[in-house]
Amino acid sequence: MMYLVLAVCILSASVFSQSGSHSLWVFATFLTGDISVQFPEFSAVVMLDDIVIGHYNADDRSFVPSTVQESVNITEQITISTVCKGIHEGMKTKAYYLIDYLNHTRGLHVQQRLVGCELLQNEPGQMMTLEAFNGESGFERRYDIQGDQQTHWKWPVIKSRAQLEYDAWLYAHFYRPLCINQLRKYLKKEKKRVMARVKPRVRVIQRTCSKTGKIQMTCLATGFYPRHINLTLLQDGQPVNEERVMGGELLPNADGTYQMRKSVELSAEEQRERRTYTCTVNHLSLDNKLDISIEPGLDPVIIFPSVLLLLCVFGVLAGFLMWRKKYKQPEQVTYTPTSATDQTTEQSQL
Template identity: 85%
Template sequence: MCYFIFAVCLLSAPVFSESGSHSLWVFATFLTGDSSVPFPEFTAIIMLDDIVIGHYNADKRSFVPVTAQESVNVTEQMTISTVCKGIHEGMKTKAYYLIDHLNYTRGLHVQQRLVGCELLHDEPGQMMTLEAFNGESGFERHYNVQGDQHTHWKWPVIKSRAQLEYDAWLYAHFYRPLCISQLRKYLKKEKKRVMARVKPRVRVIKRLVSSETGVVQMTCLATGFYPRHINLTLLQDGQPVNEERVTGGELLPNADGTYQMRKSVELSFKEQRERHTYTCTVTHLGLDNKLDISIEPGPDPGIVVPSVLLLLCVFGALAAFKIWRKRYTGTQPEQASYIPAASEQPQM
């Protein structure tokens, strides 16, 4: 269950790594209050880009790698364990303060924290901390490459000025260098996994949305790709389709560790008859060149036809059949050969 919580956090977090960059993250959750399910009080997962490399065991106060066979030296284990222990204590103090300040009494209360740093083309990038309590963001801190620090508080500040200045110094001169150092170590250790390239499989799907109006939904689906960074765009006559018309676009994980993304646009029956060209274009690190797939917007006569036209066709066919049958039966007696009765047959 705790991994489900972190999966939700991972998908909703604004991970800032882009193509050519790598990041190291700690996703931490502190739970307190009434619950019918015995959740652990504190959980933390450490991730390199989108690869889980281990978690923190709060009961034993130690870092546990994702595979038991993976070797972790004592210094590395103590470093990560100390950082996670500090996160645990800090979140616990803040959670109890917020419960009191916001007048919460009963129920399960959830505090989340995301801490991470990045390397941008092998150069130290920014470091970031985000915090939320019961699903509402309340604290944000960014430390960029130039050494500028931006902090935004939504919750009341519970520390003195001297404590805040010390936190800022610790963040810039201890946590950020430590995070960058650990990131470089894990990149070296997990190079094969991190540098893996799996090209996307792309397909176009046409679906009838309404038989009454003939509206068709055209979908471009890219799936099975890694890494997660992809650019998928729907074009009309060579220009991007208005974003207000496009649905989808969320990056979703597959069970095998790859990702998928889809974008859709709806076309009216009139638009399908117009001479527009539609293209699904995809760029990804797994592809040597940009992939362009043309989409035929014209309606399929057997599927994409408004019901009014269908009814007209049916009635027209029935009318034609009745006219043909009437003419056929009306001429049938004239065409039939005369067969004399038995009494009129010549006697042998």
């Protein structure tokens, strides 16, 4: 649970929500004050996209991979352990300073740090650090693709100018290249898991409020992977006004897949207008977008654009067969076998 807030931050961060991008993150938490014996003072988890690679054991000051491997990469363990150790010491110093500055002398205090980098279409992208103390954001640093670095402080700066300049240089010329290099290694090692594709299960749910008579239509897409998805509600082919749409948050499932739902409420007057509403889903696992069209009070109709032509052909064929059955008179139908010596004539009513 301690990583839930950080996980939501990374999943909702717009910079890393693009399809075709991959990221490597360290989620770190430092606790001080009234700490339960169930939780360590410092903990950190390393994640490739949304796959847990391993965690940092603060007691042993070592990185522990999440899967048992035949051969352990000692250099990799030492590198990640050193980085996590530095994060631990930095967060500890800052936490005690903030407790004094904010006059938070009692209770449990939680400091969180999110630091990571990205590859966009296999090219180095941003590196970013976010920090929060007791649930409030206070520090942000971004190093973008062009090499520009932006730092925003909400808390007082506790370092000298020279120290800040050294930190900026270290961030750009040491931590970012190190992060990108490690990200490439993990992508190669975990390619099969990272490139997995699971199709979404989509359904439209209608609920009627007995008191107001309003209908709430909900489009639910669940069980998909990876997390990037485009779910849109349409009214007569046009996107529903965003102010009317409820939901839209990306949520994790227990099996490692994701879900998203969006809802819109229809008044009694809107129901009488007999408009058509469509739930449109685009996902990497789908060859074509998936449309589910529905009129309030009726069952949904699922339409794949790739089969529209086939539906038209079958519709014409079905119409022709119905006409033929209605107007054609009974006739003798001769079945011609493959063998000339084996012929059978059968009378059938068409």
